[in-house]
Amino acid sequence: MSEFLAELIKALTLQAGYNTSLVLVGAALLGGAAGGIGVFVLLRKRSLVSDAISHATLPGVVLAFMLASYFFDDGRALWALLIGAAFSAVLGALAVEWIVRYTRLKEDAAIGTVLSTFFALGIVLLTLVQSVYQGGQAGLSDFILGSTAGLLYQDALLIAVSAFVVGLVLIFKFKELTLLCFDITFAKAQGYNVASLDRLLLFLLLAVVVIGLKTVGLVLVIALTIIPPVAARFWTERVSHMVLIATFIGALGSWFGAALSSVATDLPTGGLIVLTLFSIFLISLLVAPKRGALAHALRHKLFQRRVHERQGLLAISRAEPVFDPLTQKILRKKRFLRADGAVTEEGHQAAQKMARDQVLWNAYHQAYPIEALALEDWSLRPIEEVIPKDLVEELSEELMLTKVRLVQ
């Protein structure tokens, strides 16, 4: 076990040899680019389309292999396979668009149809190729589940260049892409060419999917564009930060996953990368400070306790009995109630204070309805803690005056 860890650390710190380092750097660049572009794909609600695109690459890969082995006698030339992949992916994307536009089918049905048909065609062609070409096609099936074993310097360079281009476009088209994702009619009305922006987004996605095919495989490459942005969304409320965080998560997860696979050589790279990304997603889901599940549960619990304590004390101030078991428990814990349910001296005092606080809150709500609406803590915390002191004084003076008037 400790040997495994030692080797993993060696790989992670790029001390496990040239090949492993190349794979790690390549995977991280790919993961970063996929995470960055994935943010816009997610916000444009196109994550499923990318699934169709990645599955649609397979027939192109196999056909390109057949053509290349016929014409150049070298079926495994990577550039030929990638061009083939891109070509059939574009066909797949167009097919989805065509079905949605000219039939009554919804996008999800169109995606399901296109995805499975293209993949089926790819599998049939692949089996055909395997029986005809025997040894020459070895490695072709790597495109399905991915393998980093054969990653060459040129492959890594291709990934680096593509990642750089994707990064540049994201920086220079950030405003336009954000607008496209948030409010497409507004973007159109401003005169932006939304169709070409959509095409740009699709093109970037395509580029990432195609260069990621060999490393992660077509089944899992889609996870690189979906999981990092979804995880990043837990940590931020801004698009720009989300892009940075998703890029970081994508790169980190791919780096770590690739390092794992270099140590556990019999496990598939793509699967390890995706599982690593999923762990990051799970951590984000749980512990993110604002949108995370734990923070949410904690906030809800606190809120519930506040409401119960407040309502219980207000009931006491009106000399009404407290029936709710949770309210009773909370009041007892604070020693406002005795075990037999009788109100303690502290309880009476706290109830008095709470009643006064509530009257002030109500007065505030009447005097400043808009501001009260905007407050998240309206009538939940003591009013002095939430609004300025002079305003509280002003409110209580006004209350005294109305009381006097009422008495007269």
Add this chain to the structure above:
Amino acid sequence: MSALSKQSLIDETGFISSKVAFDVSGLTVAYDRKPVLWDVSFQAHSGRITAIVGPNGAGKSTFLKASLGLVPAVTGQTFILGEALKEARKNIAYMPQRASVDWDFPASALDVVMMGLYGRMGFLRWPSQHHREQALSCLDQVDMADFAERQIGQLSGGQQQRVFMARALAQEAEVYLMDEPFAGVDAATENVIFKTLKALTAEGKTVIVVHHDLDTVRKMFDDVLLINRQVIANGPIDDVMSDEALRRTYSGRLGFHKAGEPVGGAAVQAHV
């Protein structure tokens, strides 16, 4: 108010002084060969606020969208201050319906208002401090400066509508086209948006509002376009909003004699 506004339209010599800022002619829109709008021509004048009024499904929102080329039209032209639509984009501020966007989007109120400035920021430029201040002052005009940093999903419906209003303000356009800005908002928001729109017309801007509430039309607007697939009437409220015209807008069914041949007014009167 409407007597005053009519004066501003016709000057002392009796000539119409305010110019046509928004000019749509012969607009026909069809979904699946079924006409939604038929041969709609409409002019709005600068310095005036116009309501587009009609029953549900009358094509009010479609009219706004089609006149701006946001949904395809079969035929029809739009001119903004004498310019064709393509050259006039910078002079248009369009405010879509609130429900048309996903408010869980990772953006603050300020971010959304900043989007109104994108058009003038230009390629390659990122928002600067100057742009931030501009956006903040727009938020301030709709009493939303305190909420600048809040994520838009945490705002109430009325506050979201005000953020949209602030974004339109940031565009510093000449013609403002608003799709149902008063739908489902609280009284305070209605007041703020209305005041903002009036201030725009006082500066000589043109404001066109799709409006659903017949009761408030007379109180709030200078001009009205009564529409139900076709134009029923268009002009200053006092001249146009007769009971007869309203009946034709709301209860008359625009019959289509033969496919594609509308008979408008005659058929309507026969029904009433």
